[in-house]
Amino acid sequence: MAGVMIERPAPTVGEALRRMREQGATYQGVWSWLTTIDHKRIGLMYGATAMFFFLVGGIEALIIRLQLARPGLTLVDPDQYNRLFTMHGTTMVFLVVMPLSAAFFNLVIPLMIGARDVAFPRLNAFSYWTFLFGGMFMSASFFTGNPAGSFFEGNLGAPDGGWFGYAPLTLNQFSPGTGIDYWAFGLLILGVASMAGGFNFIVTIINMRAPGMTLFRMPVFVWMTLVTSFLIIFAMPIITVALFQLLFDRLFGANFFNVNAGGTPLLWQNMFWLFGHPEVYILILPAMGIVSEVLPTFSRKPLFGYPFVVFSGIAIAFMSWGVWAHHMYTTGLGSVANSAFGVSTLLIGVPTGVKVFNWLATLWGGSISFKTPLLFAVGFIGMFTIGGLTGVMHSMVPSDYQQQDTYFVVAHFHQVLVGGALFGLFGGIYYWFPKFSGKLMNERLGQLHFWAMFIGFNLTFQPMMILGFLGMIRRTSTYEAGLGFGLWNMMSTVGAFVIAFSVAVFLVNVVVSMRSKEKAGADPWDGRTLEWAIPSPPPVYNFAEIPQVKELDDHWAKKYVQNEAGETVPAMVGGANGHDEEEDEDEGGHNIHLPSPSIIPLIASAGMPFLAAGFIYWDNPWMLPLIPVGAVITLVGVYGWALEPATE
C-alpha cells in the first residue's frame, strides 16, 4: 500500500468547493432541515428527537415511581398504570435507545470510515422521518381510543399490554380500544425506519470505506454498528410478522392467537422473543462500541485485544439468535428445551466477559484522564457487569422460576439498559459533542451529571433487586403495607428523582456549552480515529480529500511515532498533524459531488401514518379514505424518489 502514487484527475475542485461554500451559506432555515440528506444533520435530528422521547419516557417512569413510593397509593389507577408502564418500556426501547444509537451511526460512521456521506443519503433521511412519524403516531394513542371515556377524564388511550404485548392478552377481548393497534402499527412503522437504517449502514460500511481502511483497520464502533445493523435487518422482519398477525386478529377477526380456534399463545411469545433477544443486543452493542472508542482515547493506549473485542461482538450477535426461550422457561416448554436454552444463555456470557476484560486491560497502565466521557465509560463497565451477572443468574432455570415476573427481572434489564446502554450513549454524547458543535461540554457540569446519575441509578435499581427477592411482582400498580416493600420502594423513588435531576443538569450543560465562546478545535481529546482529523464542526463534505488509511488508529499514528527508546513522541512537523484546519483550497483533484437536498424522503414516509390510521378505523366510513390518501402519498414519494436525480 505504501508508496502507491495517487493519480489525480484534471482539477475540477475549485469549482466544486466554491459551490459547496455558496451552498453552505444558504444552507439554513427550517426548509433546509426538512430537506437535508446530510448524515450529520440527520444524526442531530435523531439525537434531539430521541432526547425528547427520553423526557417523555422519563416522566412516565417518575409517575410510576411516585405511585409505588408508599403502599396503597392511588395516584394512578391500575388501568392507567398498565398504560404508563407499557409506554415507558416501548418508548425507552424503540424511541430512545435505538434512535440514540442511530444518531451516533449517522454522526460518526461516515467520518470514521473516511466517507463523504452514507451510501444512500435520501434513504437515510427517509429513516429519520419514518422514525419521527412512527414515534408520534404511537404516542398519539395517549389521547385516543379508551372505550371508558376521553383523555381529559383521565382515561388514557395508550396501549396496555406491556412492551412485549403478549397475545392473546392483546386481543380485542382483553384489550379493547385502539391502544394496541396504535402500538402495533407504530412498531411496524418504526421497524421500517430501523431496517432502512440497517441496510444503509451495512452498505456504507462494506462499500464506502476510504482507501486502505480494511475491515480490521475499522474502529470498533464501526464494527459494532455493522453487527448491530445485521441484527436489525434480520430481527425486525420477525416482529413484523408477529405484529401483522396481531393486527389481522384485532382488525379483521383472524385466528392466529385465538385459543378457541386452536391457536397458541406461544406463537406470539416465540416470535416476539426470537426478535426480542437479538433486540437487546441491538440496544447494547452500539454502546459497547462507543465505550471501545472512549477508553483508548482517555487512556492514551490502543484498545487491548482489538480482534478479540471485534470477534466477541460478532459471536454475541450469532449467539443472540439461540437464547430467546430463556424468556419463556415458565411456559412449560419442557426440561430439554429449558436446559438447552439455559446452556446457550450461559455461553453468551463468555464473549461478553471477554469484552469486559479487554476494556479493563485497556485502562491498565494507561495515562488515564478522567474526563466525563471516560467516567461514563467506566461506569458502563461496572454497571453493565452487574447487569450481565444478574443475566447469568436468570439463565439458570430453577433460579429463574423464582425470579420470573419479579422486580429482580426489572432490576436486571434496567441495569443493562440504563447502567449499560444509556451510560455508554451519554459517554458518546460527551465524547463527540465537540466534534459536531465545535464546543466542549462543560466539564464541571459533566462530572455533576455523571455522579448524580450514577448515585441515582444505583439508588433506583439496586433496591429493586432486593424487592425481587422479597417477592414483589412487577406490573402491579400497588402493594400492601406490611410486606416489607415500603422502604426499598421509597429508596427507589428517591433514586428516580436523583436521575431526573442529573438529566436536568445534562440539559443545562448542553445549553451552557452551546453558548460558550470557547472553541473546541478539531481534536480536543487527542483522538485516534479519522473523525478527529477534520475541523469541528465538520464541513458539509466532511473530508476535503479522502484520507489514505495505513493502519488501525490511523489518525493517532499520523500524530505520534515511537522513538528508539520505544517511547511515544509527537511526530515531526510535516506529518498529517498540521492538516486539521486547512481548507485544502488548492490541493486539486477531488471532484466533490454531494447529493442534493430533497423533500421526497419526508413525503415517502408521511404516507405510513395515514395508512395505519385508515386501517385502525377501517370500519368507520369517514376514516376509511385515509387508506387511499396514505397510498397516494406513498406512491408520490416512491415515484418521486425513483425519478428525482440523486445529484444536481
Place this chain on the structure above:
Amino acid sequence: MQHAPTVDAAHETNTGIDNRKLLMWLFLASECLFFGGMIGTYLLYRNSSVEGPYPTDRVIDGVAYSGLFDIPFTSVSAFVLLMSSVTMVLALAAIRRNDRRGLQIWLAATALLGMTFLAGQVFEFTEFYNEGLTLNSNLFGTSFFVLTGFHGAHVSVGVLILLSLWVMARRGRITSENAMNVELAGLYWHFVDIVWIVIFTLVYLLQ
C-alpha cells in the same frame, strides 16, 4: 487493499459490488426472515384447525371433508410464475447487449406472466371463499390467506416495478449503462418467484 486508490469514492466501492445491488441482496435476505415467519406459522398450524374447511381430503369423526387445494391448477400458475423468471433473464440479457426492443418485449412478457399468476390467485381465493373458507373460518383460512396474500402483494409490487420499467424502456430511458435498474428488478422478481416455489412445496405439495 488490492484495488487501486479510488478517485471518486461515490462511484467505486470497496467490494466492487454496486451499492444498490448490495442493498437489494440485504433486503432480500431480510425478506427471507419475513416469509420464514409466515411459512413457519402456517406449518405450525397445519393440522390445528378445529373445524373445516380443510386444505386436503380428510375424514374426521366419520364426516368426510373434501379438500380445497386444486394441485393441478396451482401447478399451472406456479409454472407461469416460474416461466416469468426466464423472461426476466431474457430482458436483462437484451438490455446488456443494448437491444432496447428486446428489453421492452421481455419486460412486458414478464409483467403479463406475473399478472396471469395474480389472476390465478384471485380465482383461487374466490373459489375457496365460495366453498366457505374465509380469514375468520379457522386457522387454515387465517394462516393460508395471510401467507399467500402477502406473497401476492409482493408479486403485485413486482408487476408495478416491471410496468414502470417497461414505460421507461418505451421512452428509451433504459440503456446498457443503467441496466442495473433491470437487474435489481430481476433480483426482486426471482426472489418472489423462489418464495412461491417454497410455499408451493411446503403448503400445497407436502401433505
